[in-house]
Amino acid sequence: MSNKIKRSYIREILDATDEDTISFAGGLPDKEFFPLNQLSKASKKVFKNADCLQYSKSQGIEGLREKIASIYTNKLGFKTSKEEILITTGSQQAFDIILKSLDSKQVIVESPSYIGALGAFKILGKEIKDFKKLSELEKLINSSNILYAISDYQNPSTNVYSNKKRKNIASILNKSNSTLIEDGAYCFLNFKNKVKTPISKLYENSYHLGSFSKIVAPGLRLGWVRAKAENIDNLLAAKESLDLHTSTFNQMLVEQYLKDNDLFEHITKINDAYSKKMEYMAKCFKKYIPSFKFKKPEGGMFIYGSFDVDSMLLAKEALKENIAFVPAEVFYLDEKSNEARFNFTNATYKEIKMGIKKLSSILDNYTKKINS
Amino acid sequence: MSNKIKRSYIREILDATDEDTISFAGGLPDKEFFPLNQLSKASKKVFKNADCLQYSKSQGIEGLREKIASIYTNKLGFKTSKEEILITTGSQQAFDIILKSLDSKQVIVESPSYIGALGAFKILGKEIKDFKKLSELEKLINSSNILYAISDYQNPSTNVYSNKKRKNIASILNKSNSTLIEDGAYCFLNFKNKVKTPISKLYENSYHLGSFSKIVAPGLRLGWVRAKAENIDNLLAAKESLDLHTSTFNQMLVEQYLKDNDLFEHITKINDAYSKKMEYMAKCFKKYIPSFKFKKPEGGMFIYGSFDVDSMLLAKEALKENIAFVPAEVFYLDEKSNEARFNFTNATYKEIKMGIKKLSSILDNYTKKINS
Helix, strand or coil: CECCCCCCHHHHHHHHCCCCCEECCCCCCCHHHCCHHHHHHHHHHHCCCHHHHCCCCCCCCHHHHHHHHHHHHHHCCCCCCHHHEEEECCCHHHHHHHHHHECCCEEEEECCCCHHHHHHHHHCCCEEEEECCHHHHHHHCCCCCEEEEECCCCCCCCCCCCHHHHHHHHHHHHHHCCEEEEECCCCCCECCCCCCCCHHHHCCCEEEEEECCCCCCHHHCCEEEECCHHHHHHHHHHHHHHHCCCCHHHHHHHHHHHHHCCHHHHHHHHHHHHHHHHHHHHHHHHHHCCCCEECCCCECCEEEEECCCCHHHHHHHHHHCCEECEEHHHHCCCCCCCEEEEECCCCCHHHHHHHHHHHHHHHHHHHHHHHC | CECCCCCCHHHHHHHHCCCCCEECCCCCCCHHHCCHHHHHHHHHHHCCCHHHHCCCCCCCCHHHHHHHHHHHHHHCCCCCCHHHEEEECCCHHHHHHHHHHECCCEEEEECCCCHHHHHHHHHCCCEEEEECCHHHHHHHCCCCCEEEEECCCCCCCCCCCCHHHHHHHHHHHHHHCCEEEEECCCCCCECCCCCCCCHHHHCCCEEEEEECCCCCCHHHCCEEEECCHHHHHHHHHHHHHHHCCCCHHHHHHHHHHHHHCCHHHHHHHHHHHHHHHHHHHHHHHHHHCCCCEECCCCECCEEEEECCCCHHHHHHHHHHCCEECEEHHHHCCCCCCCEEEEECCCCCHHHHHHHHHHHHHHHHHHHHHHHC
C-alpha cells in the first residue's frame, strides 16, 4: 500500500554525505556568517516571556509580520501591510500551503527549475509543464493554472529577470488572468546589494515567497508568503492543517534579532563574502576545468554551467570520490543535460580548491573511460 | 479559482480571542509549567555550535532520535531504535506526511475525534468513515484503508483504551491487514503517572505519533513518528517536500534539555498540577452548572461532558460574553450534539471559577430564551 515517492536528489545527497565529502551540492549558506552571538543574545530576551513556548496564531506573530511587511515597503518598494504576510515553516512549506488552497491542477515552471518546488508540486499530484522562452509561456498560461517563477538568481540557472522581462511576464499574467507564485528566496543576495522589484508588485493575484534561510539562518525554518490579505486568509486552513503554526519561539527570536540588529548591514557582509568566494570558485574552474562553461552569476549561491560530458554520470563518479555537485538533469522535467550546479557558499576556500582540482582528475579519468 | 477550505473551529477561536476572553477552547498547556529557565540554559550551550543554525537531515538529528527511541524502550516497554523515529514539525505534521506516503483513500476514525486530524485528512481529499463501537470498526476496516486512533485520554472524549481494548483493536488490525495511525500526544499525561503500552507494539504496520507539545512546550513545534524503519524511509520524500526538515535549532535545544534534565520528573510535576486543576474545574461545574454531565478524566487536559441544550448554540452565546469552549459538533463528521469540551490546563484557578460561574448565567439566560 506504500506510495513510493522519489526523494529529492539533493536531499538524498545531503543525508548521505559525511565529513569526508566536499559538497557543492546543497544550497547551504556559509555558517561562518550565521549571526550566532546576536541570536544567542536575542534568545535571552525572548526566554523572559513564557509565551514564546506557547501555541500561537496560524498566520504568525504580529511583530514579525510587521517587520517583514516593512522590508517589502522600504527595501523592495512594494507597499505591504502585516495582513499581507503569512509566516511559514521555511519558504518550502509555502508550496504545499498555496497549492492546497487553489483548485489549479497545473503548474508552469521555467526549465530548469528549483527541485524542491518540483517535488512539492508532484507530491500533490499537480501536472507540471515547462517553458524556456516567454513565447512558450504565453501559449501555456491560462486562468486556471499557476506560474511558478524565480525572478532573482534563479535556482539553478542563476539568471536574473531584467526589469523589462518582469514587465513582460506581468503583462502575460494580466492577459491570461493566471496565478503567480514568485520565489524570492535569493532576492537580497546581489553581490552589489542591489534589489529588483518583484513581478508580484505588477500583478495582484500573486504570492511572493520569502525566507530567512539565506539571510539569517536556515536551521530556524522561517519563511513567509506575501499576498493580498484576501489570499492570505484563504491560506490559513491549509497552514493550520500542516503544523498549526510556525514555531512561536523561532518567530519571536528573529523578531528580537531584527529589533536589535541591522539586517541589511548583515546582508551586505554576506554579499561581500559570497562575491569573493564565487570569484575564487570561478578562478578554480578556469584553472583546473577550463572545459566547464559558465557565466559568472551576479548574486545568489551557485555557479551554473555546462560540461562537455553527461553531468549525471560525472556526478555519480564524483560522489564515489567524495565530491558532490548537482547534475542539472534533476532540475528538468524530462531532459538529459550536461549542465551542473555548484554551490560556492558552504565549502571553505581550501575545500573549493581541493574539490575542483580533484573533480578535474575525476573528469579526466571519466573522459578517458568513455573514449576508450 | 480559490479552493475555500473551512478552517478549524478551534484555531479560528484561538485566532479571534484576546486577553478579555476566558478560554477553555484550545488544548493549551499551562504556561506556568514551561521549563523556561532550563531551555534558556540549554540554548546557551546549543548556540556554541553554528551547526544549530544550518540545514540538517530530513529524518531529524540523530541525538534527539536516540533520546526519543529510548523513551519508547524504557518508559513504554516498546523496543525502538533511532532508525524508527522521524522528527516532525509538531505531531500535527505527521498526518500530512503519513497520508501522502500511502495510497489509501479512506481513513476510519472514532467518533468524536481530534479536529486537527479530521482537517488534515479532509484537505488531502481522503474519505472519512467513523465508528463508535469496535463491532462497527470491524465492518469498516480493510487492507486498503487506515485506522486513526487516540489510545490515551482521547481528544475530545478523554477516554483511555484499556489493555484489553488495545489487544482487541490489534487483533482486528491483524485480521484486516490495515494500517494504524496511533496518536500518542497525551500518553504520558496520566494523573498518577502510569502509562499504557501503545497498540502499535502489538501491530507492526503502525505509525505511533508523539509530541513534546504537552510535556515540554508546544511553541517549539516538535513531534515525531515512530514506525518500523522501512516505513520511516517511505516518509522522507513527503517530509522533505513539506519543510525540508524540522528546525535544527529546536531539535538540538530539546536534545540538550533532555541531556541536562529529568523529563519524567518534569512530567510528574505537570500531572500533579493538572490533576488538581481538573478537580477544581469539576468542583466548579458541580457547584455552578450541575446540569452538565461528565465523567472525571484520568489524565489529559480536558473535561468532556454533555449539556441538556444544544452545545453549539450555547457556545455561540458564550463567545459573545467572552467565554470560549468547544461544542462537540466540530468533533463529529456530521452529527448534532449537546456535548462539549473544556480545557482546564490553560486558564488560571480564578479564571476557571469566573468562567464557569459566568457560563452558568449564560446558560440560564439561554434556557429562558429558548423556553419562552
